[in-house]
Amino acid sequence: MQLEKKYKPQKVEQKWLEAWDDSMYYFNPSSQDKKPFIIDTPPPYPTGDFHIGNALNWCYIDFIARYKRMRGYEVMFPQGWDCHGLPTEVKVEEERGISRHQISKQEFRALCKELTTRNIEQMKVMMRRLGISIDWSREYITMDDSYRRYTQQSFLKMYHDGLIYQAEHPVNWCPRCETAIAFAEVEYEDRDAFLNYLLFRRVDKDAGGGEYVEIATTRPELLPSCVAVAVHPDDERYRDIAGKELEVPLFGQHVRVYEDEAVDPEFGTGVVMICTFGDRQDVRWWKQHNLPLRVSIDERGRMTALAGVYEGLSTEECRRRIIADMADKGLLKKRERIKQNVGVCWRCKTPIEIISTRQWFVRVNKDEILTAAKEIRWYPPHFRSRLENWVQSMEWDWCISRQRIFSVPIPVWYCKRCGALKLASEADLPVDPTVSNPGSPCSSCGSTEFEPEEDVLDTWMDSSLTALWTAGWDFRTGTSRFGLPVELRPQGHDIIRTWAFYSILRSLALTHRIPWRTILINGMVLGEDGYKMSKSRNNTVSPEEVIQKHGADVFRQWAAMGGATGSDVQFRWKDIIAASKFMQKLWSILRFAMIHLADYDYRDYEAGNEDEPKLELEVVDRWLLSKLSRLVSSVTDSMEHFQFDEAMKSIRSFAWYVLADDYIELAKSRLYGHGGGEGMDRGKESARYALYRTLKTLSLLLAPFIPFFAEEMYSYLSPSPGYESVHMAEWPLPGRIDINAEEEGDLIAAIVRAVRRYKSEHGIPLNAPLDKIIIFTGGIRISVQDIENATATEVEVKGEDVDALDSIANEEGGVLIDIKGRGARIMIINRTTRGGEGEDGEGKR
RNA sequence: GGGCCCGUGGUCUAGGUGGUAAUGACGUCGCCUUUACGAGGCGAAGGUCAUGCGUUCGAAUCGCAUCGGGCCCA
Numbered sequence: 001m002q003l004e005k006k007y008k009p010q011k012v013e014q015k016w017l018e019a020w021d022d023s024m025y026y027f028n029p030s031s032q033d034k035k036p037f038i039i040d041t042p043p044p045y046p047t048g049d050f051h052i053g054n055a056l057n058w059c060y061i062d063f064i065a066r067y068k069r070m071r072g073y074e075v076m077f078p079q080g081w082d083c084h085g086l087p088t089e090v091k092v093e094e095e096r097g098i099s100r101h102q103i104s105k106q107e108f109r110a111l112c113k114e115l116t117t118r119n120i121e122q123m124k125v126m127m128r129r130l131g132i133s134i135d136w137s138r139e140y141i142t143m144d145d146s147y148r149r150y151t152q153q154s155f156l157k158m159y160h161d162g163l164i165y166q167a168e169h170p171v172n173w174c175p176r177c178e179t180a181i182a183f184a185e186v187e188y189e190d191r192d193a194f195l196n197y198l199l200f201r202r203v204d205k206d207a208g209g210g211e212y213v214e215i216a217t218t219r220p221e222l223l224p225s226c227v228a229v230a231v232h233p234d235d236e237r238y239r240d241i242a243g244k245e246l247e248v249p250l251f252g253q254h255v256r257v258y259e260d261e262a263v264d265p266e267f268g269t270g271v272v273m274i275c276t277f278g279d280r281q282d283v284r285w286w287k288q289h290n291l292p293l294r295v296s297i298d299e300r301g302r303m304t305a306l307a308g309v310y311e312g313l314s315t316e317e318c319r320r321r322i323i324a325d326m327a328d329k330g331l332l333k334k335r336e337r338i339k340q341n342v343g344v345c346w347r348c349k350t351p352i353e354i355i356s357t358r359q360w361f362v363r364v365n366k367d368e369i370l371t372a373a374k375e376i377r378w379y380p381p382h383f384r385s386r387l388e389n390w391v392q393s394m395e396w397d398w399c400i401s402r403q404r405i406f407s408v409p410i411p412v413w414y415c416k417r418c419g420a421l422k423l424a425s426e427a428d429l430p431v432d433p434t435v436s437n438p439g440s441p442c443s444s445c446g447s448t449e450f451e452p453e454e455d456v457l458d459t460w461m462d463s464s465l466t467a468l469w470t471a472g473w474d475f476r477t478g479t480s481r482f483g484l485p486v487e488l489r490p491q492g493h494d495i496i497r498t499w500a501f502y503s504i505l506r507s508l509a510l511t512h513r514i515p516w517r518t519i520l521i522n523g524m525v526l527g528e529d530g531y532k533m534s535k536s537r538n539n540t541v542s543p544e545e546v547i548q549k550h551g552a553d554v555f556r557q558w559a560a561m562g563g564a565t566g567s568d569v570q571f572r573w574k575d576i577i578a579a580s581k582f583m584q585k586l587w588s589i590l591r592f593a594m595i596h597l598a599d600y601d602y603r604d605y606e607a608g609n610e611d612e613p614k615l616e617l618e619v620v621d622r623w624l625l626s627k628l629s630r631l632v633s634s635v636t637d638s639m640e641h642f643q644f645d646e647a648m649k650s651i652r653s654f655a656w657y658v659l660a661d662d663y664i665e666l667a668k669s670r671l672y673g674h675g676g677g678e679g680m681d682r683g684k685e686s687a688r689y690a691l692y693r694t695l696k697t698l699s700l701l702l703a704p705f706i707p708f709f710a711e712e713m714y715s716y717l718s719p720s721p722g723y724e725s726v727h728m729a730e731w732p733l734p735g736r737i738d739i740n741a742e743e744e745g746d747l748i749a750a751i752v753r754a755v756r757r758y759k760s761e762h763g764i765p766l767n768a769p770l771d772k773i774i775i776f777t778g779g780i781r782i783s784v785q786d787i788e789n790a791t792a793t794e795v796e797v798k799g800e801d802v803d804a805l806d807s808i809a810n811e812e813g814g815v816l817i818d819i820k821g822r823g824a825r826i827m828i829i830n831r832t833t834r835g836g837e838g839e840d841g842e843g844k845r
Numbered sequence: 846g847g848g849c850c851c852g853u854g855g856u857c858u859a860g861g862u863g864g865u866a867a868u869g870a871c872g873u874c875g876c877c878u879u880u881a882c883g884a885g886g887c888g889a890a891g892g893u894c895a896u897g898c899g900u901u902c903g904a905a906u907c908g909c910a911u912c913g914g915g916c917c918c919a
Binding site: 003005006007188280341380382383385386388389390392393493494496497524526530532561562563564567568570572574575577578580581584585587588589590591592593594595645646649652653660661664668672753756757759760761762763764765766767768792 | 847848849850851856857858859860868869870871872875876877878879880881882884885886887888889914915916917918919
């Protein structure tokens with residue numbers, strides 16, 4: 001058999017994409033003898049773009065899934081899609097050139113669904129092309145009725161358990177999106193702002209000191225909302241005004257001066273005004289001092305009636321006008337330019353407001369979550385503290401209601417007559433209360449007239465259920481079909497505070513169990529310039545681009561080798577090229593092997609059955625097999641610890657250095673059958689056996705990483721009619737370690753390398769024969785045949801007498817070389833092409 | 846301001862529970878058209894493991910401090 005010279009990834013990958021059947025990866029729930037291994041696969045947001053970061057993450061998952069299957073686990077690798085949410089709404093508005101208010105909610109949702117379906121199909125193409133072994137029979141889509149039903153069920157359950165409640169409370173609010181958002185949806189940005197020094201008149205003028213108190217603020221438009229003023233208790237400057245009252249300029253309300261440790265005396269004048277609400281600190285103070293609520297900004301970011309003459313203005317316009325008016329009245333002392341860190345909506349970057357409205361909340365039990373986080377194994381471990389810090393910094397409960405459209409409706413109505421809350425009955429789920437009515441009258445007053453809850457749920461309410469959904473958790477029976485906790489949650493570190501956090505919270509709330517035993521965090525992909533990939537930086541690379549040029553296996557190899565699992569990976573084309581070179585190297589190895597193994601009939605010589613003749617293997621062959629055993633052990637160990645880079649590196653260095661550089665050169669001549677004779681036949685058979693076993697094992701070890709190539713390789717080595725995929729095969733077990741063969745083989749390899757170096761240093765072609773090589777082995781028994789073959793030179797072993805070697809060297813003009821670390825020396829006799837003296841490198845005497 | 850991670854040859858990176866001469870890739874240089882591979886082969890050069898102090902018989906590895914970078918959060 002003669003393979004093509006060049007490896008053609010597109011041809012091979014296309015072939016197997018067509019040949020493989022999805023059912024290979026189907027989870028079999030009735031499998032008796034196999035342990036389940038269930039993966040809580042991330043459901044990506046269907047943007048239509050399966051980007052390189054996704055691809056990295058899915059490669060990791062696939063390495064594990066394929067490896068575990070080969071290890072004999074019944075692996076479930078489902079795929080979900082997290083459909084709901086704002087980005088799709090915005091995209092639909094953009095695409096159609098409409099606003100969501102212009103058409104009915106039903107129509108708008110239909111458009112969102114349509115876009116999402118298209119995007120999902122687009123992303124699936126890339127996932128398949130990458131060779132990700134997803135179980136497509138277990139696909140779930142959060143906008144489907146079945147999943148919406150599940151989400152609403154979970155809502156009802158938590159409501160009944162008192163874990164969900166409605167309350168009037170300040171929430172983060174995006175005035176542009178006109179919805180409440182969770183802390184997790186707030187980002188922070190540095191912006192330029194003016195710090196305005198305003199004068200507040202003292203109400204108790206007789207108390208001494210000046211008439212006015214100077215207060216610095218970046219948000220003068222909140223003056224109508226000012227409910228108090230605070231100073232630091234140790235601040236000597238303001239001793240006399242503590243507990244007294246000030247009059248708010250322009251608006252005239254009298255506010256008390258509180259003393260509070262949280263005031264920063266260094267900022268501004270050391271006096272801070274407390275408004276409802278400027279920031280989170282205001283909320284804290286408001287609660288702590290039981291202050292009144294003065295709402296001056298409405299849900300669309302406009303000033304309310306409380307702002308008097310400023311009513312109806314935007315916050316920015318109001319700010320300008322108030323400053324102008326303050327200046328006119330001589331109450332504006334000065335303005336300073338400062339950098340300010342403002343909270344903005346993650347989606348539209350509009351500065352958020354904190355507005356008190358009636359919303360739905362999920363109770364957050366911090367201690368329970370912190371305890372659970374400790375029960376979960378984190379890879380790498382330090383990411384657990386990310387979650388812990390986040391949990392500790394949460395100040396109020398999780399706001400789960402959104403004033404949006406494309407999401408799961410909150411399954412609730414209110415009685416028109418008595419106002420009582422009416423929950424949907426479980427049998428009717430999924431429901432949209434804006435479309436249908438509850439099946440029964442109001443339980444308080446018997447009325448059948450209802451007002452629907454218009455709010456929908458935060459999308460994290462859907463996606464935080466993926467582990468339970470995957471495990472087949474039943475809310476009614478409190479049991480799971482496939483076992484909870486599931487085995488593995490793979491995800492990025494960017495969503496620890498959201499997806500990981502909410503998943504743990506809800507699993508505990510709904511099942512009293514942790515969602516998964518292990519969480520594996522993958523890094524982000526950085527651009528070639530070392531920065532996070534982003535369109536504005538113009539440093540993005542798509543997986544398509546890599547695959548088109550080099551194939552999916554190369555991309556996957558890059559993913560494995562990019563760096564330690566969990567750390568960010570810098571994308572570099574050089575690494576892609578390096579990976580594709582390795583593919584060619586493997587192909588060349590296979591090509592060489594197939595010249596000698598095409599008709600090979602495998603017999604397990606090492607097992608030594610009665611039926612099989614026991615063949616004594618040559619030293620170099622035993623050396624190779626022993627090294628192979630070590631490789632299997634180390635790769636297995638690396639896989640168990642998710643160290644894909646380590647695994648792939650050891651495979652690579654074995655294939656390249658041990659197998660290709662050393663072994664093939666040593667065994668080549670035996671394989672070609674040079675010399676003939678009976679001994680030669682045995683040598684050839686021994687080499688064929690070792691080569692075959694090594695390649696077959698290599699194809700198994702490579703299968704999780706480069707599934708296409710591994711399949712191609714495996715198919716040549718098992719050309720039986722009932723061919724079964726390498727991905728259905730068993731993971732190899734390490735064979736025996738043969739210390740003696742290793743020692744001797746290492747020495748042989750080192751000798752060959754020394755001879756090569758000698759030739760290289762003297763400008764002698766590698767295949768040119770030298771006159772003679774004499775070896776002093778230092779006691780190790782050594783066979784010379786393979787060395788002769790690999791060096792094209794006659795070899796003689798002068799067993800024990802080192803002095804004899806010296807005298808021969810003098811006599812014959814030989815060059816002596818120490819074989820580093822092996823206590824052996826060789827002498828090279830080469831009269832014809834000897835190089836200059838004193839330039840032979842450190843080994844020369 | 847707080848938390849976490851990191852700083853290893855020109856570039857990127859492994860190692861990190863302390864122990865002989867620190868891993869690999871890319872790049873560089875020299876040689877070789879050897880029947881598996883010229884997008885190759887063989888060989889070579891190149892590192893005060895950020896800086897300082899400390900623990901130790903011994904530190905890239907542990908501790909402290911400083912400088913620099915990144916991420917998350919306030």
